[in-house]
Amino acid sequence: MTHGLNRIMWTTLGLVFAAVWGLPFLYSVWTAFHDEIYSANFVWNAPLTVENFREAWQAAPFALYFLNTFILITIVLIANLVLCTLVAYAFVRYRFRWSGFLFALIMVQLLVSPEILIVENYLTLSRIGMIDTILGIALPYLTSAFGIFLLRQTFMTVPVSLDEAAQIEGAGAWRVLWNIYVPLAKPVYLAYALVSISFHWNNFLWPLIVTNSPEVRPVTVGLSVFATVESGVEWSLVNAATLMTTAPLIVAFIIFQRQFVANFMRAGIK
Amino acid sequence: MNKRLPFGLAMIFLVMPCALLIAFTHYPALRALMNSFWNNASSRRPSKFVGIENYQTLLEDDRLVQVLLNSTFYALGTIPIAIGLAIGMALLVNAKLPGTSLMRLSFFMPTMLPMIAVANIWLFFYAPGIGLASQILGVFGLPPINFLGSTETSLISMMFVAVWKEAGLFMIFYLAALQAVPENLKDAAKLEGAGATRIFFNIVLPLLRPTTIFVAVNALINAFRLVDHVIVMTRGGPNNSSSLLLYYVYEVTFSQRDFAYGATLTVLMVALLGVLAAVQYWVLNRKAHYQ
Numbered sequence: 001m002t003h004g005l006n007r008i009m010w011t012t013l014g015l016v017f018a019a020v021w022g023l024p025f026l027y028s029v030w031t032a033f034h035d036e037i038y039s040a041n042f043v044w045n046a047p048l049t050v051e052n053f054r055e056a057w058q059a060a061p062f063a064l065y066f067l068n069t070f071i072l073i074t075i076v077l078i079a080n081l082v083l084c085t086l087v088a089y090a091f092v093r094y095r096f097r098w099s100g101f102l103f104a105l106i107m108v109q110l111l112v113s114p115e116i117l118i119v120e121n122y123l124t125l126s127r128i129g130m131i132d133t134i135l136g137i138a139l140p141y142l143t144s145a146f147g148i149f150l151l152r153q154t155f156m157t158v159p160v161s162l163d164e165a166a167q168i169e170g171a172g173a174w175r176v177l178w179n180i181y182v183p184l185a186k187p188v189y190l191a192y193a194l195v196s197i198s199f200h201w202n203n204f205l206w207p208l209i210v211t212n213s214p215e216v217r218p219v220t221v222g223l224s225v226f227a228t229v230e231s232g233v234e235w236s237l238v239n240a241a242t243l244m245t246t247a248p249l250i251v252a253f254i255i256f257q258r259q260f261v262a263n264f265m266r267a268g269i270k
Numbered sequence: 271m272n273k274r275l276p277f278g279l280a281m282i283f284l285v286m287p288c289a290l291l292i293a294f295t296h297y298p299a300l301r302a303l304m305n306s307f308w309n310n311a312s313s314r315r316p317s318k319f320v321g322i323e324n325y326q327t328l329l330e331d332d333r334l335v336q337v338l339l340n341s342t343f344y345a346l347g348t349i350p351i352a353i354g355l356a357i358g359m360a361l362l363v364n365a366k367l368p369g370t371s372l373m374r375l376s377f378f379m380p381t382m383l384p385m386i387a388v389a390n391i392w393l394f395f396y397a398p399g400i401g402l403a404s405q406i407l408g409v410f411g412l413p414p415i416n417f418l419g420s421t422e423t424s425l426i427s428m429m430f431v432a433v434w435k436e437a438g439l440f441m442i443f444y445l446a447a448l449q450a451v452p453e454n455l456k457d458a459a460k461l462e463g464a465g466a467t468r469i470f471f472n473i474v475l476p477l478l479r480p481t482t483i484f485v486a487v488n489a490l491i492n493a494f495r496l497v498d499h500v501i502v503m504t505r506g507g508p509n510n511s512s513s514l515l516l517y518y519v520y521e522v523t524f525s526q527r528d529f530a531y532g533a534t535l536t537v538l539m540v541a542l543l544g545v546l547a548a549v550q551y552w553v554l555n556r557k558a559h560y561q
Contacts, residue, residue, distance in 0.1 A: 007367065014362040015369050018376035024434070025379060027402045028391040083287035090283035094275035106288065109295045111547050112540055115495045115516065119523045119532040120298030120305070140294035143287045173279055202384035204498040205516075209524060220386045224502055227390055235394055242390040246383050253382045254375075 032239040052240035056226070059237065061214055062244065065222035068134060072207075072218055073200050075138045080196055081189065084147035089177050091148075092155040093163070109145035115205055122209055134216050137207045141200065147192055154188045155181050194256075201249055219245045299540050305533035317530070324534040334535075336510050337518045340425055344514060345493040348432045353485060355433065356440035357478070361470075363441065364448045381438040389502035392431045393418070396503075418504050424512040431499050436492065440485045447481040448474070487550055494543065515539055 031038070032053070038046045056062070090096075091103060114121060121140050122131075130136035158181055166176050182189075204220040211217045217225070223245045227238045275283070306324050311317035328334060359377045363370055380388060395401050396417040404414040417427040451474055459469050497517040500506055506513030506521060513521070519539065523532030 010362070010365060011367045011369060014365075014367055014373050017358075017362070018369075018373040021434070022376040022379065023402065024391050024395045025383075028394055031394065083290070086283040087287045090275060090280070094273055094279075094283075096275040096280065102284070102288065105296070106291060109291060111491065111543050112295060112299060113491070113495055114294055116539055116543065117295065117298040117302070117536060119519065119529060119536050120301045121294055122523075123301075123529065124293070124298060139290075143291040145291070198382065202386075204384065204386045205501070205520065208501070209520070220384050220498075223390070224386055227502070235397065235400060238390055239394060242387045246387045249382050249384075250379070253378075 028239045029243060031236050032243050034236065036234050036236045038236075052236045053244055056237050056241040056244060060222060060226040060241070062219070062222060062241070064214060065217055065219045065245070066248075068216055069201060069218040069220075072134050072137055073197055075135065076141050076200050077193060077196055079138070079142040080144050080147050081193070083143045084151050084192075085177070085182065087143070087148045088151035088155050089181060091152050092158075092181075093173075093176075106145050106148055110149070114140035118206060118209055121206075125210060131210060132212050132216055133210075137210050137216070137218070140206070144196070147196070150188060150192055151185060154185045158184050198249060299536075302533040302536040302540070305530060306537050308530060310528060310530045324530055327531060328534055328538065333510055333513075334518065337513045337515055340511070340513055341493070341515045344425065344429055344432070345490060347426075348429050348436070348493060349486060349489045351429075352433045352437045352440055352489060353482060355437040356444050356485070359437065359441040360444035360448055364445060377441050378438040380435045381442075383435070385435060385496055385498035386502055388431060388435050389499040392427075392434070392499070393503050396427060418512075419508060421509050421511040424504055424508060428499060428503065428512050431503070432493070432496075435499075436489060440489070443481050443485055444478060447478050451477050483550075483553065490546060490550075491543075494539070515542075 033048050033050070034046050035049055035051070087106070091099060117140075125131050125136050125139065130139065162180050163176055166180055171179065202220065203218075204224070207218050207221050208224065211221055214222070223241055226241050307319060307321060308317045309320045309323070359373075363374050363377070367373075383391075396403050398404055398414060398416050398419070403417060407414055415423060417423050455473055456469055459473055464472070494516060497514050497520065500512060500514055500517040501520070504512045506517050515535075516539070519532055519535045522528050522535060
């Protein structure tokens with residue numbers, strides 16, 4: 001009996017906590033779907049509207065921003081997957097001088113991430129004339145220490161006998177990589193891709209510094225420009241734009257909730 | 271079985287990817303160190319070697335002192351609270367209560383949102399008069415607080431935002447750790463007559479220790495790295511009360527266009543990270559002795 005009571009108490013506590021935790025987000029959602037006049041006063045049966053979304057969509061080139069984010073994510077993801085795979089493969093399968101030192105050198109990026117070095121990276125970028133380009137935003141992130149670390153850990157679990165068998169069959173370095181290591185690491189690639197996509201979708205500071213024109217702005221920077229210009233004017237529009245720019249991630253999360261959580265966990269444990 | 275790496279493959283496997291990484295990690299760090307000994311170039315004169323002049327400015331910079339204090343307070347405040355909440359959330363989600371998926375969604379949602387979206391949401395939440403925060407205060411008959419606009423509350427208000435955004439992510443790691451706690455250990459403790467509280471503190475919590483270290487390291491790096499909300503919500507103000515180190519670097523470099531001092535501050539930041547990494551390494555090593 002006490003056990004049942006305990007359970008009810010904990011359930012109530014948990015749900016109340018979850019509700020309080022969700023409050024800022026729900027308030028923003030509520031405002032986005034209602035007319036501006038309701039943003040100061042909550043009326044439970046106020047008429048719903050999607051007018052804010054339509055207006056926000058037209059007030060700034062969000063379609064372009066989405067396209068830019070999509071291009072940015074694609075570049076970074078492909079480069080990460082290819083480059084990190086090659087480096088991890090070299091570390092696991094070959095021995096060479098200074099390999100321990102080189103690995104330590106790479107891992108420095110986990111601590112000193114590109115955000116810390118915005119000042120000098122901006123100067124580098126302007127020296128090679130890549131300011132205000134999407135490739136310029138992507139450049140510091142093309143090789144990822146986290147990706148190399150994750151794939152190296154995974155490749156190390158590939159049975160040596162498989163590798164040797166393939167070699168006896170006459171497979172070269174590339175065939176071994178492509179037919180043995182890559183397929184066995186598939187779940188890790190998926191996990192890494194999810195983490196990487198959400199990181200670069202959300203990234204803000206570096207793209208803000210690198211871009212000055214709408215043609216190359218990713219969604220996060222576009223949103224901040226929109227929200228600053230309009231700030232204080234129409235909260236319902238700002239909230240609608242905020243939701244709009246995050247909607248793809250939220251929808252993806254709700255659809256892939258289980259995989260997402262599992263993959264985040266995997267990324268963390270390693 | 272490991273073979274020597276042939277030269278051709280080494281070029282493809284290592285040199286190209288690592289060159290990119292070094293060009294945007296090690297090179298800028300060293301370059302910052304170099305530039306910190308030079309002053310800014312202007313249209314009339316090129317930049318010239320000034321020795322430790324920038325570092326003297328650094329030592330006399332009152333704003334920097336405030337920013338460092340803010341950053342320390344921010345890190346020491348947000349990390350333990352976020353970790354505590356994350357453990358609570360993980361326990362709730364792991365308890366197989368009804369409504370678990372709803373709780374998980376609510377806790378994890380802020381983590382999915384970009385920091386800039388989170389900042390907008392909270393900017394609205396804190397907005398004087400309109401925001402839910404001041405409306406809730408109004409219901410209780412309390413006077414409205416200008417959360418972001420006053421020097422006493424701006425930093426704490428930003429810390430709430432950071433905790434809200436991060437706790438859900440940490441919850442996921444604790445959830446993984448909780449699910450890895452062997453059932454037979456708990457069963458054995460129950461047989462011995464230990465209550466739920468005892469089991470938690472004597473069995474579960476010690477087993478969560480590696481997760482806590484991992485999470486704390488990540489949280490610390492994030493506390494340094496993530497200043498999007500400062501840019502959107504307060505621009506470090508009022509009167510620097512909510513400015514964090516990386517935001518200060520951003521402001522000095524890209525608003526005041528003082529690249530030389532920006533480089534000097536970058537050196538300081540990298541050095542601080544290095545010291546913190548060394549401390550963490552020491553803590554991790556100590557942990558190894560306990561096991």
